[in-house]
Amino acid sequence: xxTSNRGGxxxxxxxxxxxxxxxxxxxxxxxxxxxxxxxTVMLGRSDDTAVRITQIEAFATGFRFTLAVRxxxxxxxxxxxxxxxLIGSHALPGVDIPFERRLLxxxxxxxxxxxxxxxxxxxxGPGAMEDGQRLVLMQQGGGGGSQGVDQAYWVSPLPPExxxxxxxxxxxxxxxxxxxxxxxxxxxxxxxxxxxLWPPEPDMEPAELRPPPRPSSGWFxxxx
Numbered sequence: 587x588x589t590s591n592r593g594g595x596x597x598x599x600x601x602x603x604x605x606x607x608x609x610x611x612x613x614x615x616x617x618x619x620x621x622x623x624x625x626t627v628m629l630g631r632s633d634d635t636a637v638r639i640t641q642i643e644a645f646a647t648g649f650r651f652t653l654a655v656r657x658x659x660x661x662x663x664x665x666x667x668x669x670x671x672l673i674g675s676h677a678l679p680g681v682d683i684p685f686e687r688r689l690l691x692x693x694x695x696x697x698x699x700x701x702x703x704x705x706x707x708x709x710x711g712p713g714a715m716e717d718g719q720r721l722v723l724m725q726q727g728g729g730g731g732s733q734g735v736d737q738a739y740w741v742s743p744l745p746p747e748x749x750x751x752x753x754x755x756x757x758x759x760x761x762x763x764x765x766x767x768x769x770x771x772x773x774x775x776x777x778x779x780x781x782x783l784w785p786p787e788p789d790m791e792p793a794e795l796r797p798p799p800r801p802s803s804g805w806f807x808x809x810x
Contacts, residue, residue: 621779632760644776648742696748745770
C-alpha cells in the first residue's frame with residue numbers, strides 16, 4: 587500500500603503527537619507481545635498454485651498475518667526472484683511486472699471499510715488519520731525462493747464484530763477473484779490476550795549527523 591505524506595486539510599505540518607500516532611497505526615507496537623489467533627485459512631488453490639494464511643497474531647491495535655504462496659513452476663523469465671516481485675509491492679530496477687501477473691490481496695470489514703495491495707489505494711500521512719478508523723493493510727517483511735514466498739502484512743485497526751473478508755485474485759496463476767470469510771471476533775478475542783510490556787516510548791529524535799574529521803592541511807583539508 588502506498589502512503590501520502592500530506593498532512594491535514596490545511597496542509598499544516600503534523601505535530602509530534604500525530605506522527606507518533608501515525609507510526610503506531612502503520613506497524614505493530616514494539617512494546618507488546620502478540621497473541622496467536624490459532625487460525626489458518628486457505629485463500630486459493632489450483633493444481634499448480636496455493637495461497638494460504640498460515641499465521642495470525644493479534645495486538646491491541648491490529649493484527650499481523652503471514653501469507654504463504656506456493657507455485658509448482660514459474661515462467662523462465664521469472665525464475666530468479668520473480669515470485670517475490672509478483673507478490674510484493676516493489677520490483678527490481680529495470681524489471682517490468684505486468685499488472686495482470688501480480689497477486690492482488692484485499693480485506694473488507696463488515697462496516698464497508700476496505701484496503702488492498704493495489705498501489706492506488708493510498709494511506710493518508712500523519713495528521714490526516716485523526717479518527718484512527720481508516721483500514722490499513724501494510725506489507726511487512728518477507729522472503730522465499732523461486733517456488734515459495736512467505737510475506738507478512740500488518741492490519742489496523744482490529745476488525746469489528748462480524749465477518750472480515752479476505753479477497754484474492756491471481757488469474758495468471760489460475761486463481762480468479764475469490765472471497766474468504768474469517769470471524770473478526772476471534773481476532774479481537776486474541777488481542778485481549780496480547781501482553782503489554784511497558785508504556786509506549788516517544789519516538790527518538792534522529793541524531794545530528796556530523797561530517798567526518800578532515801586533515802588540517804593538504805588536499806583533503808578542503809572544506810574544513
